[in-house]
Amino acid sequence: MPRINRLERELHLRQLQVRRLLQMTQAINNNVAADDLFQMYRAFLRSELGVNEMALIVRESEHDDEWQLATSIGLDEAELATAIDYSTDLAEIKRPGLIDRYDHPLFSHFEHVVPVLHKERPIAYIFIGSFEDEDNMFERVQIITTISNVIAVAIENKRLFRRQIEQERLEADLDLGAKVQAMLIPKELPVNDFYELSAIYRPKLGVGGDYFDYREFVDGKLVFCIGDFTGKGVSAALLMANFQANFHTLIRKRGNLHEFVTEINESVYRITDGERFVTFFVAEYDRESHLLRYVNAGHPPAVLVGENTFQLLDKGTTVLGSIDRLPVLEVGEVSLPPQALIVTYTDGLTDLQSTAGETFEEEILHQFARRQHSRSASSFNANLLDKLEEFRQGEAYPDDLTILTCRIFGD
Structure with missing residues (x-):
């Protein structure tokens, strides 16, 4: 060319x-x-x-x-x-x-x-x-x-x-979820001559699936609960908001715990159609009889400790919301010692790891509770939080962490 x-x-x-x-x-x-x-x-x-x-x-x-x-x-x-x-x-x-x-x-x-x-x-x-x-x-x-x-x-x-854009949307979702959740978590917990509640609450991302609540009644009874919802962000916060509304509505009916848990399970199932669920622990303390009635719905067993008492509160049923009718539901009942400490928590506690890869196993909590059972709820939680910080040695919390401790003063 x-x-x-x-x-x-x-x-x-x-x-x-x-x-x-x-x-x-x-x-x-x-x-x-x-x-x-x-x-x-x-x-x-x-x-x-x-x-x-x-x-x-x-x-x-x-x-x-x-x-x-x-x-x-x-x-x-x-x-x-x-x-x-x-x-x-x-x-x-x-x-x-x-x-x-x-x-x-x-x-x-x-x-x-x-x-x-x-x-x-x-x-x-x-x-x-x-x-x-x-x-x-x-x-x-x-x-x-x-x-x-x-x-x-x-x-x-x-x-x-x-x-x-997706990151900004996620951050907005988490921010909204955190604001909703902040309105759901109790700002103050009761302290009187008969009992004291104290909580540690550490959501991993500012908004998580952990929940705790309580209700006091004029006849002297106290109901307190802790739960762990599947999911994060706004979806978990909205489910939690609905759950909280049902908790206060149903508990005011003053039925027994069997009826209460049956109805709240049906309400969660109606909302999620079985695609989401919550592990849940609820207890009712009657200061007249000094009895504690409780239901554990697939949640880590609460720890009951006294001077010569140690018991895991594990009676109950399966997780709530996965099926419309609970196949088995047992209400546990315990006659409390004169002074008692009840420690409830979510699995973020036992998921915690040290730098060596060791987990904060349940037995570590049990031994700690035995040694600290005479303390007030707030003092127990402060010491437990110090132990967790010492254990993790700077490692991040792998999940949401919630601990709700109830101190029963008795006579």
């Missing part, structure tokens, strides 16, 4: 490149959908650069082993999709070049590969096969590389923007 013709052809290709870059830049500025960008990209490569086979593979997530086929030319995408999981092979591609791996299920379709880097990190790979016209191969590959970089970076920015 005469030199003048080659120069004219090269100029034409450069004009195409500039024109397409302008079009795609305008499309990106107009926030055109990714599918439309891919269609423009594919049409340009096919009709104006004469590409017979092409595949653009882009990063699907932050992980290096998750890629997806964004668009292709001249290939069976269903067949090619099985090859996208070759993250190790993709990671070996550091620079543009020819492909010589003819036995590879992905690479065998193509002749050229060009990695697209963003901040020195691969975000896409362009695989190019044959051209209808083999003239000006180098210039065409250069044009494809330039436009592919623009497209890939635009798609990466869209992905990062979506992630930012």
Whole structure:
């Protein structure tokens, strides 16, 4: 081909490149959908650069082993999709070049590969096969590389923007959930000549699934409870709000604990249709008879400690909300010693780990409660919190942590 013709052809290709870059830049500025960008990209490569086979593979997530086929030319995408999981092979591609791996299920379709880097990190790979016209191969590959970089970076920015929106939505969800939950958790707990309640409350993300509550009655009875809801964020907070409303409504009916737990289980099941549940412990202290009646619904057993008394309060039923009718429901009843300490907690306590990987097992709590049983509820919790801090040695709390301690003063 005469030199003048080659120069004219090269100029034409450069004009195409500039024109397409302008079009795609305008499309990106107009926030055109990714599918439309891919269609423009594919049409340009096919009709104006004469590409017979092409595949653009882009990063699907932050992980290096998750890629997806964004668009292709001249290939069976269903067949090619099985090859996208070759993250190790993709990671070996550091620079543009020819492909010589003819036995590879992905690479065998193509002749050229060009990695697209963003901040020195691969975000896409362009695989190019044959051209209808083999003239000006180098210039065409250069044009494809330039436009592919623009497209890939635009798609990466869209992905990062979506992630930012999702993060902001999550933070808003957690913030709203925390505000709702803050209204549900008691601000003050009762202290009088007959009993004292004290709580430790540490939601992991500012909003969690732990719940505790109480209700005092004019006849001297005290009802207190603790629960752990599945889920986090607004969904858990809304379920908790509904549960709290039902707790106070049903407990005011002054029926027995059997009726109360049966009805509150039905209310949770109605709301969640069995897809969510709550572990729950509820106890009623009668200071006239000095009796404690309780139901444990799939919750870690509460610990009852006295001078010569140690007992796990484990009688009850299964978790609430998973089925509409509880198959078995037993109300436990204990005649309390003159002075008693009752410690209830969620599984965030026993999930706690030390730097050596040891967990804060139930037996550690039991031994601690035996030694500290004569203390007030607030003093017991303060000492327990010190022990937890010493045990975890800076390790993060793995889950929500709630401890509700009741001190019975008796006569």
